[in-house]
Amino acid sequence: MSTRSFEGRFDVKLNKEAKVISLAKAVNGKYSAEHAEEVAKLVVEAAKKRKANLDRWSFYIPGVSQNLGESKVMAATEITEAVKRGNKPVIKAGKWGKPRLDLVNPDAPTGKRNDNIVTL
Secondary structure, X not given: OOOOEXXXXXXXXXXXXXXXXXXXXXXXXXXXXXXXXXXXXHHHHHHHHHOOEEEOOOEEOOOXXXXXXXXXXXXXXXXXXXXXXXXXXXXXXXXXXXXXXXXXXXXXXXXXXXXXXXXX
């Protein structure tokens, strides 16, 4: 999982033929990392309205994304469930620096600590 915040602007896109919602970099995009909660609500509403799914590479939910297997899409209801569990939406930089909406648990440990490293 990426820990870098996404810097720049992006848009939320719907592929009408495939019925898949994704995030895409855009120089003059409508959204930035500060709009994470707004984007989370937008994609859930748009997915319901358009009967669409979410591109698995634009959205990450711990414990859900790993279990998608060969599927290239995720159900929008997974975002709703993650928010109900207390996860917070954050825009991170995914693979190749593309924007990705991560739903993170603010109470989860940030990473494994190395006891051999001491801050001086």
